[in-house]
Amino acid sequence: MAEDRLDDIDFTPYVGLADFLPTPIFSTILQIRNKILLFVSGNKFGKTKSLVRGKVVYPVLGMCPIPEHNIRPEDKIRTIRLASELLPEDKEHEVKNTVYPHIKYQLPSTVIKKDITARTPVITVNPVLGGKPAHLEFVSYGQKDQAQAGVDRKTILVDEVCPYDFYEEALPRLAMIPGSQFCVGTTPVEAAWMYAEIYERAKIYIRTPAVRAFMKKQYGQDVRQVERTDSKKDICVLQAASDDNPVFALMVKLEREKVSKGIIKDEDFPFLTVGEYLDSVFLYDDPDTVAMRRYGIFRQITGAVHKEFSWPVHVINPQQYFRDGKFHGNWKFARSIDYHQSVPWAIIWAALSEDDELFIWEEMNPDPHNYTTVGICMEMLDKSLDYSYRVNLIDKLANETQPNVTSVNRTTTMEINSFFREKGRLNWNGDTAFEAWDDKTTTGEDRVRERLINAKICGKPFNNLQKIDGREQRLPTLWIFDNCRQMALSLKSWKMESWLDRDAIITKDPKDKKENKFSHFNKALECLLKDSRFKVANFNYQPRYTDFEEKRYFQGRR
Numbered sequence: 001m002a003e004d005r006l007d008d009i010d011f012t013p014y015v016g017l018a019d020f021l022p023t024p025i026f027s028t029i030l031q032i033r034n035k036i037l038l039f040v041s042g043n044k045f046g047k048t049k050s051l052v053r054g055k056v057v058y059p060v061l062g063m064c065p066i067p068e069h070n071i072r073p074e075d076k077i078r079t080i081r082l083a084s085e086l087l088p089e090d091k092e093h094e095v096k097n098t099v100y101p102h103i104k105y106q107l108p109s110t111v112i113k114k115d116i117t118a119r120t121p122v123i124t125v126n127p128v129l130g131g132k133p134a135h136l137e138f139v140s141y142g143q144k145d146q147a148q149a150g151v152d153r154k155t156i157l158v159d160e161v162c163p164y165d166f167y168e169e170a171l172p173r174l175a176m177i178p179g180s181q182f183c184v185g186t187t188p189v190e191a192a193w194m195y196a197e198i199y200e201r202a203k204i205y206i207r208t209p210a211v212r213a214f215m216k217k218q219y220g221q222d223v224r225q226v227e228r229t230d231s232k233k234d235i236c237v238l239q240a241a242s243d244d245n246p247v248f249a250l251m252v253k254l255e256r257e258k259v260s261k262g263i264i265k266d267e268d269f270p271f272l273t274v275g276e277y278l279d280s281v282f283l284y285d286d287p288d289t290v291a292m293r294r295y296g297i298f299r300q301i302t303g304a305v306h307k308e309f310s311w312p313v314h315v316i317n318p319q320q321y322f323r324d325g326k327f328h329g330n331w332k333f334a335r336s337i338d339y340h341q342s343v344p345w346a347i348i349w350a351a352l353s354e355d356d357e358l359f360i361w362e363e364m365n366p367d368p369h370n371y372t373t374v375g376i377c378m379e380m381l382d383k384s385l386d387y388s389y390r391v392n393l394i395d396k397l398a399n400e401t402q403p404n405v406t407s408v409n410r411t412t413t414m415e416i417n418s419f420f421r422e423k424g425r426l427n428w429n430g431d432t433a434f435e436a437w438d439d440k441t442t443t444g445e446d447r448v449r450e451r452l453i454n455a456k457i458c459g460k461p462f463n464n465l466q467k468i469d470g471r472e473q474r475l476p477t478l479w480i481f482d483n484c485r486q487m488a489l490s491l492k493s494w495k496m497e498s499w500l501d502r503d504a505i506i507t508k509d510p511k512d513k514k515e516n517k518f519s520h521f522n523k524a525l526e527c528l529l530k531d532s533r534f535k536v537a538n539f540n541y542q543p544r545y546t547d548f549e550e551k552r553y554f555q556g557r558r
Helices: 003-006 014-017 024-031 047-061 089-094 099-106 164-171 190-197 207-221 246-260 273-283 287-295 373-383 412-423 443-458 486-492 501-505 518-530
Strands: 038-040 079-084 110-112 121-124 133-140 153-161 181-186 204-207 226-228 235-240 334-338 346-352 357-364 392-393 464-466 471-474 478-483
Touching: 014 099, 024 047, 024 235, 038 047, 047 079, 047 099, 047 133, 047 153, 047 181, 099 287, 153 164, 164 181, 164 190, 164 204, 164 334, 190 334, 204 207, 207 287, 226 373, 246 273, 287 478, 334 518, 346 373, 346 518, 357 373, 357 486, 373 412, 392 412, 392 464, 392 518, 443 518, 478 486, 486 518
Parallel strands: 038 181, 038 235, 079 133, 079 153, 153 181, 204 235, 334 392, 357 478
Antiparallel strands: 110 121, 121 133, 204 226, 334 346, 346 357, 464 471
């Protein structure tokens, strides 16, 4: 009897819903609660199909495991916005608009109340959970912002790269809606602003084993499957490779079975794994292109100066390692200032243990437009606590006479040293004067890199006694307190300059110059590590300068 009833059911409307190979990535998509989801993948992974199913089809059918992601009877906002380069208004555009065909194929026709028209690009649906009809609204990036403004949306799904103005206008549409999301699926070929505004600011990164293996092999970056940062932005980045598409695994399996049965010759399909097969498909000479098109890795990542930096490894919670928040024992302390007249200063406080473990434990990023030099010094004095700083370095630009200091013929360095001398912090047993750092030698970057690599080997602070080539030795390491976000962000985000023109990227060698952005804290750290006095071997050193003598100039008769 049951079989008779099944024979009477027309399953045709559900063919597209059933035609899907579930993947761990798709399960992850369903579980992500973050307000913004950036899904970057290699070509032919199936990101559009996965996002349409997880963020459009399942909410309409009430199948999302997170209840507020479904369209429920009580929801007042019942519109999902679908953004693409073109509207699905005719047969030609229907091909270019990849979202619409996926919806039509996957969403059972039984829930579609009204399809799009040339005048109204909206699909009206009857949600399975009940309530008023819901709407799947198609918009294009070419429409004016005002055409998309003023109305809240439950979800906004973006296909590939949208203009930044569209993104900026879209976020307020979601602000007041519980469970609402802004979702982007893209292969990061031309997505520069998305890298800076979304990828770089993510709170959580989730990467597949294929992506992690490639980053380890190609760039030496040992990243975790789930990486969390202290970002305040509610952003999740999901990265997958073309290799992660289960269709390729199924195809390779079937073709190998044909080989084993003698249906085809081995030379017709010599590939044993998905990786081997895709190696023959992605025939790009440029490794950066392979990274983007196969592994969903932004080109900006390939130009990172410090690829060794890992937020989960190098950024630490000081309470875990310093019970009272203080350094006890024979430590060295130093301060370093990258000074600018108009750009915010980069100031770091460093502590070096006798075992050669370096901790950046405090920072400042004061804007000279909002601070006076004395105001900056007062805050520096407060942050310096009662430690003795025998190494104090500053950019040599601060030794030039500046118009914003209070006295004639006085430099910013003089102004800073005068303040600390008046506070009793420049004497034989205390701090030394700030002096210009060495900006000629280039060893600082190598020393930063060495410490980052060693910290990853050690895994945690106070664990740097390692056996290397059968002999125990102390490895110099670098750790960043989690309150020093600008220092950590600078290490993570500092990049080499790149060509803006796509043709130039392909035809020219990479630029041999680092970007100014994010360079300032790195420069302060590098110059500190270049100073010969700030080393473990010199723990019993005498300061180069014991006190600061101002230059006195004749000011006329008193």
